[in-house]
Amino acid sequence: MGKVTGFLDYTRKNNPAQAPLDRIEHWKEFHPMLTEADRRQQGARCMDCGVPFCQSGVKLGGSYTGCPLHNLVPEWNDLLYTGNLAQALERLHKANNFPEFTGRVCPALCEAACVCGLHGAPVTVKDNELGIVEEGFAQGLIQPRVPAHRTGKRIAIVGSGPAGLAAADQLNQRGHSVTVFERDDRIGGLLMYGIPSMKLEKKYVKRRVELLEAEGITFVTGVDVGKDKSAQELLAEYDAVLLCTGARQARDITVPGREAKGVHLAMEYLTATGKSYLNSKLKDGNYINAAGKDVIVVGGGDTGSDCIGVALRHGCKSVHQLVKYPRLPDRRPADNCWPEWPKVNKNDYSHDEAIARFGEDPRIFQTTVKELLTDEKGELRAVKTIRLEGTKRDKKTGKLIMTEVPGTEEELPCQLLLVAIGFQGPESYVAQAFGVETDARTNLKTVDYATSVAGVFAAGDARRGQSLVVWAIQEGRAAAREVDRYLMGYTSL
Numbered sequence: 001m002g003k004v005t006g007f008l009d010y011t012r013k014n015n016p017a018q019a020p021l022d023r024i025e026h027w028k029e030f031h032p033m034l035t036e037a038d039r040r041q042q043g044a045r046c047m048d049c050g051v052p053f054c055q056s057g058v059k060l061g062g063s064y065t066g067c068p069l070h071n072l073v074p075e076w077n078d079l080l081y082t083g084n085l086a087q088a089l090e091r092l093h094k095a096n097n098f099p100e101f102t103g104r105v106c107p108a109l110c111e112a113a114c115v116c117g118l119h120g121a122p123v124t125v126k127d128n129e130l131g132i133v134e135e136g137f138a139q140g141l142i143q144p145r146v147p148a149h150r151t152g153k154r155i156a157i158v159g160s161g162p163a164g165l166a167a168a169d170q171l172n173q174r175g176h177s178v179t180v181f182e183r184d185d186r187i188g189g190l191l192m193y194g195i196p197s198m199k200l201e202k203k204y205v206k207r208r209v210e211l212l213e214a215e216g217i218t219f220v221t222g223v224d225v226g227k228d229k230s231a232q233e234l235l236a237e238y239d240a241v242l243l244c245t246g247a248r249q250a251r252d253i254t255v256p257g258r259e260a261k262g263v264h265l266a267m268e269y270l271t272a273t274g275k276s277y278l279n280s281k282l283k284d285g286n287y288i289n290a291a292g293k294d295v296i297v298v299g300g301g302d303t304g305s306d307c308i309g310v311a312l313r314h315g316c317k318s319v320h321q322l323v324k325y326p327r328l329p330d331r332r333p334a335d336n337c338w339p340e341w342p343k344v345n346k347n348d349y350s351h352d353e354a355i356a357r358f359g360e361d362p363r364i365f366q367t368t369v370k371e372l373l374t375d376e377k378g379e380l381r382a383v384k385t386i387r388l389e390g391t392k393r394d395k396k397t398g399k400l401i402m403t404e405v406p407g408t409e410e411e412l413p414c415q416l417l418l419v420a421i422g423f424q425g426p427e428s429y430v431a432q433a434f435g436v437e438t439d440a441r442t443n444l445k446t447v448d449y450a451t452s453v454a455g456v457f458a459a460g461d462a463r464r465g466q467s468l469v470v471w472a473i474q475e476g477r478a479a480a481r482e483v484d485r486y487l488m489g490y491t492s493l
């Protein structure tokens with residue numbers, strides 16, 4: 001611990017954010033970095049606790065808290081403070097293959113568990129992580145590491161999201177020959193098409209993919225495994241197969257009027273904008289445009305928030321988000337104490353933007369869609385909503401069971417409705433092609449990441465259900481260990 005009184009001497013300083021009304025005018029990230037001196041001071045706030053909860057990644061009170069990757073947070077905070085960038089980078093990469101992604105999009109489970117946060121502001125762990133890795137790239141410290149020896153084992157990874165990429169990195173560094181198959185035209189999974197560019201600019205995904213390519217990983221795009229290339233071909237050509245195909249089976253609404261023109265799944269909306277922006281800066285018009293429209297997003301999660309951010313950048317006339325559950329309290333309730341994940345109301349970036357643009361929180365809590373109303377051409381013109389109340393909890397999950405309150409219907413004008421109510425699990429054709437078993441939630445069923453078919457493994461959202469980038473990286477690393485053990489009889493990963 002370099003600075004024993006750091007947490008007393010320095011207050012928390014986040015990376016600044018561009019003002020909401022300015023940033024909705026563009027599609028770039030809007031958090032400029034702190035200066036190097038400021039960043040080092042933030043590193044000095046870390047107390048190097050005897051029991052650093054920040055890196056625990058444990059389930060407490062029903063939610064995970066602390067870093068799922070067990071990132072060596074106190075170590076690299078100290079190295080950051082003392083100015084040992086190369087060593088800080090080395091310790092950061094030890095547990096996290098892609099800190100430039102988590103440093104941008106992770107909800108920072110570490111900070112929720114930081115001891116400094118018990119009575120004050122937690123250490124800026126996420127910003128520090130990003131600061132270290134970006135400075136490492138800027139100083140040319142991150143160069144291709146080509147493995148000295150090859151084992152002769154060939155591995156196919158299906159899907160190039162963070163799980164597939166993390167597994168590919170680990171297995172390639174071990175000396176195996178790795179080919180990643182991706183059905184889309186660009187590598188990166190939801191990092192590329194899903195998470196909008198203002199949260200993660202795609203040049204950073206490309207930069208890492210180019211590095212992995214230079215290290216010996218082969219990437220094949222435009223190949224849909226199970227359709228363009230059969231499972232049998234893959235199993236014949238490779239010694240092991242790892243399925244990292246994500247959980248892309250979207251949940252849909254089933255209300256009257258669902259067939260109206262102007263109703264889209266969130267991923268259709270986000271992906272089309274992301275692709276069009278990358279291909280032509282939106283000039284090709286190949287996207288669903290919210291400009292001038294009253295937009296309603298159904299679903300209170302992160303995907304819904306991203307839809308708001310994108311709709312604002314398109315220039316929507318208004319935007320609302322229907323959230324099924326009640327608003328969370330502003331402060332932790334007594335039964336949700338530190339270091340549990342705080343179950344409190346938080347504004348996502350796009351909520352702040354909507355408030356700045358329209359003067360009100362876009363969220364309408366305890367409300368859902370009852371019916372979609374169309375004009376004579378079948379185009380959506382309004383949404384009939386209904387209030388919900390929760391009186392009982394589900395015995396298994398503890399979640400509130402929300403029921404409709406009769407007589408509370410309202411009509412909101414709407415020409416674009418975006419459905420962001422989550423994902424059911426992976427698409428079934430990959431599991432069917434390989435003949436692997438699925439679990440009750442339709443996720444790929446595994447024991448130690450091995451599916452029911454010998455030599456076929458699974459990781460990421462396809463295995464655990466729609467989750468987070470940090471979990472996908474963790475899954476990719478853990479699955480790589482099991483693939484290595486299967487191929488070599490032991491593992492050094």
Ligand SMILES: Cc1cc2nc3c(=O)[nH]c(=O)nc-3n(C[C@H](O)[C@H](O)[C@H](O)COP(=O)(O)OP(=O)(O)OC[C@H]3O[C@@H](n4cnc5c(N)ncnc54)[C@H](O)[C@@H]3O)c2cc1C
Nearest residue numbers: 159161162163183189190225245246460461467468469472
């Ligand atoms: C809109 C949105 C925003 C999000 N924002 C955040 C965020 O801010 N922070 C965060 O931590 N998490 C976020 N997430 C969640 C996070 O992106 C995912 O948990 C993570 O990307 C899962 O990684 P994965 O590798 O398992 O799957 P994915 O990223 O889904 O990648 C799977 C890949 O497999 C490919 N594929 C599927 N089937 C085949 C096949 N048969 N053949 C070839 N390729 C195939 C797909 O095309 C895709 O590229 C967000 C998710 C969404 C939808």
Ligand code: SF4
Nearest residue numbers: 067102106109110126
């Ligand atoms: S990956 Fe996420 S949880 Fe882990 S240290 Fe980084 S920001 Fe924190």
